[in-house]
Amino acid sequence: MRLYVTGGSGYLGTYLVAAARALGWQVRASHYSHPIDESQDTVDLRQRGALTQAINAFRPDAVIHTAYRQNDPDLHAVTVLGAVEAAAASAVMNARHIHLSSDMVFAGTADEYDEIDMPDPIVPYGVAKAVAEAAVAQAHPEASIVRTSLIYSLPTAAPGRHDQLAIDAAAGRTPLAFFTDEWRCPVLVDELSAALIDLLGHDHRGPLHLVGAAPISRYDFARALVSARGLDASGIQATTLAKNPSPRPAKLVLRSSYTHPAWQLRSAAEVLGIPT
Numbered sequence: 001m002r003l004y005v006t007g008g009s010g011y012l013g014t015y016l017v018a019a020a021r022a023l024g025w026q027v028r029a030s031h032y033s034h035p036i037d038e039s040q041d042t043v044d045l046r047q048r049g050a051l052t053q054a055i056n057a058f059r060p061d062a063v064i065h066t067a068y069r070q071n072d073p074d075l076h077a078v079t080v081l082g083a084v085e086a087a088a089a090s091a092v093m094n095a096r097h098i099h100l101s102s103d104m105v106f107a108g109t110a111d112e113y114d115e116i117d118m119p120d121p122i123v124p125y126g127v128a129k130a131v132a133e134a135a136v137a138q139a140h141p142e143a144s145i146v147r148t149s150l151i152y153s154l155p156t157a158a159p160g161r162h163d164q165l166a167i168d169a170a171a172g173r174t175p176l177a178f179f180t181d182e183w184r185c186p187v188l189v190d191e192l193s194a195a196l197i198d199l200l201g202h203d204h205r206g207p208l209h210l211v212g213a214a215p216i217s218r219y220d221f222a223r224a225l226v227s228a229r230g231l232d233a234s235g236i237q238a239t240t241l242a243k244n245p246s247p248r249p250a251k252l253v254l255r256s257s258y259t260h261p262a263w264q265l266r267s268a269a270e271v272l273g274i275p276t
Contacts, residue, residue: 005020007065009034015193030067062090063096106252169222170233186221199262212268216267
């Protein structure tokens with residue numbers, strides 16, 4: 001079986017490529033500026049048609065789209081239009097398609113959200129992801145749209161972006177405080193990768209929430225990431241959403257109506273050994 005991964009040199013993409021190859025998939029991936037090896041295509045998602053050409057050349061049985069931009073001028077061109085192109089290219093060759101979305105498509109005003117809740121984003125990244133979800137569903141009606149949360153690594157692995165932010169903040173290298181009243185459901189990158197690959201083998205379409213089993217505040221999560229690596233977390237500073245200059249979702253607690261065991265992912269407290 002042949003799998004194409006967009007954003008293959010990114011954090012999640014790197015794990016996906018390795019996990020799929022370990023299971024016997026023939027994998028090719030795209031990257032923008034940091035190729036991992038010769039099996040990756042250089043693709044600028046701002047250039048319409050470039051990704052389609054790369055996917056067509058590989059003729060995959062499945063595509064997982066992880067590439068995105070979050071806070072820069074290319075937000076729409078990459079996060080929205082790139083996602084649509086990936087879905088459309090998959091649909092043309094009847095390939096299984098998984099689109100990676102975010103819990104940020106919600107406003108964070110409800111106690112929890114499941115797959116039938118309508119997106120109501122309040123930040124630009126969430127708006128872009130919500131628009132991309134709708135466009136992907138139109139371009140490839142059989143696609144799975146996976147909403148996930150903050151992604152992190154095992155303490156024994158190289159740190160991901162959220163891990164490194166917490167480590168740098170604790171050491172005083174980054175002047176950053178973490179919200180005590182913003183709640184998310186972080187997910188271990190290894191478990192998310194395994195769940196996505198498992199999902200390829202299922203007849204699923206539409207939204208699916210793949211997140212950690214329980215919420216944790218951004219402040220407690222940052223402290224746990226640092227402490228789990230045997231580092232001093234006392235330097236982690238606390239703040240509240242009321243002190244933030246721009247609105248942010250307060251409570252992004254995602255639940256799933258699907259009970260498949262491979263899609264039930266552990267909480268950060270369980271993975272990182274936080275006392276309960």
